[in-house]
Each structure stands twice: as C-alpha cells, then as structure tokens.
C-alpha cells in the first residue's frame with residue numbers, strides 16, 4: 001500500500017512523464033509544419049509515389065541500362081532510325097524477336113513496302129539493317145546437338 005507521500009510522488013512523476021511526451025509530440029508537429037511551410041510538395045513523400053512507368057511517360061526517350069525504355073530496343077547506333085521507321089505500325093517486340101541476316105531483313109522490308117504501305121527508307125535503310133544485324137543477330141545454333149551417352153532405362157509393367 002502507498003502512503004500519502006508515495007502517492008503524491010507517483011502523481012508528480014506521472015505528470016512530468018506526460019508533459020515530456022506531449023512536448024515531444026508538439027515538437028514533431030511543429031517540425032512537420034515548418035517543413036511543409038518551406039516546401040509544400042514534400043518531395044520525400046511524393047518521390048516515393050512516382051514510379052518508373054511515370055518516368056518513362058514523362059521522358060519517352062529515356063535510356064536505362066542500355067535499353068530504350070519505351071520500346072525495349074537496345075541503345076546503339078541507328079536506334080533513332082529504327083524507332084522512327086519501325087515502331088509506327090507494330091510494336092518493337094515484333095522487330096526484336098525476328099533475328100535475320102541482311103538479305104532476309106531487306107526482303108522483309110521489301111515485303112512490307114509492297115504489301116503493308118511501308119514507305120521508302122532511303123539512306124535510313126542501311127542504318128536500320130545494320131542496327132538490326134549488329135544488335136539482334138541471327139542465332140547460330142539451329143537444332144540442339146544430338147544426344148549421346150544416354151543411359152536408357154527399361155520400361156517394366
């Protein structure tokens with residue numbers, strides 16, 4: 001049991017603890033208000049909400065890790081010519097997934113010109129074809145190698 005003195009001391013302690021807590025909270029609120037007054041956009045918060053997609057909308061020509069973010073094309077000489085002439089009708093994905101040699105690229109371009117209303121590319125054609133065979137070369141290996149040294153197992157039933 002507490003006697004009178006203990007009780008008073010306990011109440012005094014509690015009040016002083018409460019006062020310290022209230023001062024701390026007030027201090028924090030004042031600091032936030034001052035911060036808000038100086039810069040109402042609160043970049044520390046808004047930066048968290050802006051993600052990469054928004055960035056690529058803001059800057060459609062953004063390059064990240066050697067990749068043109070909007071189209072997914074590799075950044076290299078000729079990139080701009082490819083973007084300007086080859087991403088209007090279909091996605092760049094269709095261009096990237098077709099790995100051809102020079103002759104087949106030229107005949108694909110001719111085919112699009114004949115049948116798909118692709119315009120004359122003029123001196124851009126060589127730049128585009130070079131970009132494609134440099135950055136998306138045809139894959140060398142056609143078939144997988146023949147299997148050898150296989151341990152066949154017997155089917156039993």
Ligand code: HEC
Nearest residue numbers: 085086087088089090094095098108112116117118119128
């Ligand atoms: C005027 C429109 C247009 C432009 C510009 C264009 N293409 Fe195409 N391209 C097409 C159409 C239409 C197809 C057929 C799409 C389909 O099959 O869905 C096609 C198909 C392709 C294909 C697939 C061919 C196949 O055999 O399946 C490739 C690769 C291609 N284009 C590359 C290019 C490149 C490289 C350029 C830039 C020089 C380009 N395209 C510019 C209209 C265009």
